[in-house]
């Protein structure tokens with residue numbers, strides 16, 4: 001199988017961390033692909049034109065990042081990153097949704113900031129920045145109350161926090177997020193997180 005990926009995409013990083021955590025790295029080759037490129041490679045796998053996409057020989061491709069992660073968990077035996085008991089499952093899924101939302105807001109903000117100044121929406125940029133701040137504070141509150149297990153929520157949180165720190169460092173450490181900082185310091189030494197660090 002081939003993962004269409006990019007070294008800076010937080011969504012692809014989420015999948016790459018899952019691959020390592022599940023011991024599936026030797027079954028999937030990771031290939032850089034540019035969703036903004038004109039070569040049609042990404043759109044051939046994912047009609048939405050986004051990475052990551054998982055290309056499977058003789059079968060249809062799988063997207064988006066969350067579905068790929070659930071597929072990988074299933075082929076690794078199931079229940080390792082997506083817990084099966086009701087309360088653990090929905091706790092992990094809500095933490096995942098929170099982190100995915102932070103990634104969405106951060107990615108949108110980064111893309112908007114790259115447009116010409118006159119074309120940018122100050123309204124949306126401020127809404128996305130607020131969502132990132134509130135999202136990080138909520139993660140911090142949850143870490144303080146109860147340290148999170150390494151599951152899909154934890155992995156998405158690592159990808160989201162890493163992306164905000166990488167692209168939007170001025171938003172990465174909102175006042176009151178000390179527990180999240182402490183969590184991130186420890187999370188960053190985990191081999192799957194080290195191996196997927198964005199370049200630079």
Ligand SMILES: N[C@@H](CCC(=O)N[C@@H](CS)C(=O)NCC(=O)O)C(=O)O
Pocket residue numbers: 008009010011035036048049050051052064065066107
């Ligand atoms: N919901 C998707 C989001 C993927 C996504 O937005 N990826 C970005 C790269 S970080 C992309 O390919 N953007 C191209 C575009 O939006 O056209 C997922 O979780 O996989």
